[in-house]
Amino acid sequence: MMYSLKLPELTSLQQQQLAFAACIRDPINSPAIHDVAADRMALYRELFYNNILDTLSSAFPVLHQVLEEKHWQQLCQQFFARHHSSTPCLSRLSGEFVDYLQGNQINNPGWLIELAQWEWAELDLFLAADADLSLITGDDVINEIPVLSPLIRLHHFDYPVHRICKDFIPEIPDQQKNSLLAWRKADDSTGFMQVNALSADLLTRLQSNQQHTGQQLLAMMTEAHREFEPAMIMQGGSEILHAFHDANIVLGSRTLFNKDKN
Amino acid sequence: MTREGQHQSTFEQDINMNLSALQGAGLGLRRSLLDEIETLAEGELDFLEVTPENWIGIGGQYGRQLRRLAERYPLVCHGLSLSVGGPAPLDLKFIRDLKTFLDELNVVCFSEHLSYCSDHGHLYDLMPIPFTEQAVDHVAQRIMQVQDILQRRIAIENVSYYAAPSQQLSEIDFINAVLEKADCDLLLDVNNVYVNSINHHYDAYQFIDALPAARIAYMHVAGHYQESESLIVDTHGAEVVDSVWQLLDFTCQRVGSKPALLERDFNLPPMNELLKEVNLIRHYQTQQRADDVQLKIA
Numbered sequence: 001m002m003y004s005l006k007l008p009e010l011t012s013l014q015q016q017q018l019a020f021a022a023c024i025r026d027p028i029n030s031p032a033i034h035d036v037a038a039d040r041m042a043l044y045r046e047l048f049y050n051n052i053l054d055t056l057s058s059a060f061p062v063l064h065q066v067l068e069e070k071h072w073q074q075l076c077q078q079f080f081a082r083h084h085s086s087t088p089c090l091s092r093l094s095g096e097f098v099d100y101l102q103g104n105q106i107n108n109p110g111w112l113i114e115l116a117q118w119e120w121a122e123l124d125l126f127l128a129a130d131a132d133l134s135l136i137t138g139d140d141v142i143n144e145i146p147v148l149s150p151l152i153r154l155h156h157f158d159y160p161v162h163r164i165c166k167d168f169i170p171e172i173p174d175q176q177k178n179s180l181l182a183w184r185k186a187d188d189s190t191g192f193m194q195v196n197a198l199s200a201d202l203l204t205r206l207q208s209n210q211q212h213t214g215q216q217l218l219a220m221m222t223e224a225h226r227e228f229e230p231a232m233i234m235q236g237g238s239e240i241l242h243a244f245h246d247a248n249i250v251l252g253s254r255t256l257f258n259k260d261k262n
Numbered sequence: 263m264t265r266e267g268q269h270q271s272t273f274e275q276d277i278n279m280n281l282s283a284l285q286g287a288g289l290g291l292r293r294s295l296l297d298e299i300e301t302l303a304e305g306e307l308d309f310l311e312v313t314p315e316n317w318i319g320i321g322g323q324y325g326r327q328l329r330r331l332a333e334r335y336p337l338v339c340h341g342l343s344l345s346v347g348g349p350a351p352l353d354l355k356f357i358r359d360l361k362t363f364l365d366e367l368n369v370v371c372f373s374e375h376l377s378y379c380s381d382h383g384h385l386y387d388l389m390p391i392p393f394t395e396q397a398v399d400h401v402a403q404r405i406m407q408v409q410d411i412l413q414r415r416i417a418i419e420n421v422s423y424y425a426a427p428s429q430q431l432s433e434i435d436f437i438n439a440v441l442e443k444a445d446c447d448l449l450l451d452v453n454n455v456y457v458n459s460i461n462h463h464y465d466a467y468q469f470i471d472a473l474p475a476a477r478i479a480y481m482h483v484a485g486h487y488q489e490s491e492s493l494i495v496d497t498h499g500a501e502v503v504d505s506v507w508q509l510l511d512f513t514c515q516r517v518g519s520k521p522a523l524l525e526r527d528f529n530l531p532p533m534n535e536l537l538k539e540v541n542l543i544r545h546y547q548t549q550q551r552a553d554d555v556q557l558k559i560a
Binding site: 010013016035044055083088126131 | 316318319320321342343347348378381382383391394396400427495
């Protein structure tokens, strides 16, 4: 609902409402409402802010735990004061929090945004609609076009955010990317795994793949990864594709002309 | 007949058809209650109330559980983010998504708060609309717009409020003016009447008496938190207090046995405790019916 309300065009009702909301978002920097008692306005502020704080604290339990409470509250307060949320669903506000952090990284340690993205992946998958299975016609992920589940979140992080806890805060980025995958399993629970560079490349190719069979994708990978024996990629890759299929990361396969046939 | 008039008569047919499916005592559905509600015997609950914002677009296990419950129970939907009194234009895409959701789950009644919850963005809680003539026009026009898109009459809930900025009208006059002007139904929150009567020093019983009984689609009861002698906070986090039960009793006597449900959002007790309160709702509803029968016999 992001909508810019500009002062000269506002009705007196709109002005009254915006002034009231401003006192809730940012009590220190907003002029008080003349006919509202300070303690009642403070109550509104408390109810609204605590609702947002509780929502974010339960969506980002690790981030909340590892940050100093003061720092965490500062992030939440600034977000609440400045961000114009567009989603009607309070749970999805956490996704907008991640976007907000990305645009306001000043003074935050490098791992902070990556940890927030990783924690959001779990809730994002939980809130997501079911996958559309109507395209899937088979389970030959090698000779037909493998269909990747839309319910996966693949990240390539500089920091090992999946290991962050109170006793382990990484100080410098890792030499190699941490490719982390979260996905919705067949039983609707969420799976998490770290994948190696080849698996990560395969997943990335699957994400944009429109027309290539599993075998063709692997053949393309042999050219991109000359450091490996082609036979090793073909065999290892086909095992990975099957494992992805078993794990519900790849949902099945389709043929190229599936749409035309229908 | 105006175009709006035609729509309104259609809505009336819809609501009468739909609301007949709604009776007895229900419970507000929370995600953490899903498993327990699924195992309840038939008849423990007469209907469920769902917050659509929390369920629209949700798949997986929860999505399936909701669809199974929709097969077993009549559903009412109680919106949270429409911001029907808000300063920015209505979110039309959201209202269309809402319509799809209501239609898919065969929802018998949709309600929202007589409030606003956004400025330039969502704030996810209820702010007090200034009780002014200007606000009556603004809200009523928007309720009609929502009814037009949803193709159904909606119910508007009296909210608890802790301040009345820019007030020109009394709360009761404001509510009645909106109901009249928008020609919509009322979701009567009995707890909110009680909470507001303490916080704003008025007589809760007179307030109930001044409401248009025929517009009441269904009712809420809930627990609250007494912060001080003169301030109650509407938390939905405790059991319903005696004063609210008494007010429900009075309301059932005055307006007849309307469908009613228990709202509980925080500090959730075991299911059997919630069911005791649901049964207490039934007690007051049926007590009223028993009184009716006695009156007729006499």
